[in-house]
Amino acid sequence: MINKSLVKRRFKKSLATYEENAHIQKKMAEKLIKMLPSKNYDSILEIGSSTGILTKNIKKYLKFKHYTAIDIVGESRKYIEKIIPNADFLEGDIEEIELNETYDLIISNACLQWCINPSAVVKKLQKKLNKSAIMAITLFGEENLKELKSYFNIKMQAPIEFESIIYQETETIKLYFNSPKDILKHIKYTGANALTEYKLTRTKLSEFEQYYKEYYSEGSKVYITYNPRYLILN
Ligand SMILES: C[S@@+](CC[C@H](N)C(=O)[O-])C[C@H]1O[C@@H](n2cnc3c(N)ncnc32)[C@H](O)[C@@H]1O
Numbered sequence: 408m409i410n411k412s413l414v415k416r417r418f419k420k421s422l423a424t425y426e427e428n429a430h431i432q433k434k435m436a437e438k439l440i441k442m443l444p445s446k447n448y449d450s451i452l453e454i455g456s457s458t459g460i461l462t463k464n465i466k467k468y469l470k471f472k473h474y475t476a477i478d479i480v481g482e483s484r485k486y487i488e489k490i491i492p493n494a495d496f497l498e499g500d501i502e503e504i505e506l507n508e509t510y511d512l513i514i515s516n517a518c519l520q521w522c523i524n525p526s527a528v529v530k531k532l533q534k535k536l537n538k539s540a541i542m543a544i545t546l547f548g549e550e551n552l553k554e555l556k557s558y559f560n561i562k563m564q565a566p567i568e569f570e571s572i573i574y575q576e577t578e579t580i581k582l583y584f585n586s587p588k589d590i591l592k593h594i595k596y597t598g599a600n601a602l603t604e605y606k607l608t609r610t611k612l613s614e615f616e617q618y619y620k621e622y623y624s625e626g627s628k629v630y631i632t633y634n635p636r637y638l639i640l641n
Pocket residue numbers: 414415418419429432433436454455456457458459460461462477478479480483499500501502515516517518521522598
């Protein structure tokens with residue numbers, strides 16, 4: 408079960424290190440933006456804006472009049488206002504927040520898997536689309552970080568179903584590191600350690616390292632699996 412206060416704490420803490428370590432999220436944002444029709448958007452809503460990796464792509468590739476961002480971490484505001492100075496920013500949980508406007512494009516990168524019920528969120532957002540507007544999202548699938556989920560006994564997420572899909576694509580990407588410790592650091596620096604609260608003693612850490620090297624290495628490297636999912640919906 409997703410723990411919202413942990414999500415908030417972990418993402419707030421990782422703001423300073425996120426961009427440098429969010430290699431996959433950066434690729435996802437670039438790919439998502441290229442899936443969109445180039446037209447003039449009156450209003451855009453972004454969910455889970457964080458430090459603005461996707462926001463920078465929105466600014467670079469899309470033409471729009473009004474842009475609104477939402478993040479459960481209020482500190483995201485200062486990053487977003489640096490990229491789009493006249494942005495509207497709402498601090499809040501997308502599962503709870505009431506939206507009073509409608510939009511030409513609702514977009515989100517690597518956020519909705521942090522919701523307790525992503526399908527319900529998408530349904531709620533689909534009701535906020537203007538006529539002929541679309542939603543473009545990426546989120547992580549069931550296989551994401553499967554090596555860590557298996558070791559730390561974190562329940563694998565069930566496949567998430569959505570309605571009114573225009574296009575979808577999934578990828579499986581292995582990211583390689585020099586050591587299991589580097590993988591743990593990578594996870595911490597991107598905030599993905601919001602999945603569970605674990606504390607490794609020195610003994611537990613060395614057990615983890617041994618296990619990880621035995622099962623998840625290729626040559627001198629160890630790897631972690633990312634499972635991005637791309638969706639265009641209306
Ligand atoms: C992995 S980051 C992705 C950031 C950004 N979209 C990007 O392209 O890199 C996920 C972001 O979603 C936010 N988030 C997680 N759950 C949320 C929720 N329920 N409502 C709003 N924002 C949420 C987190 O605070 C974090 O900033």
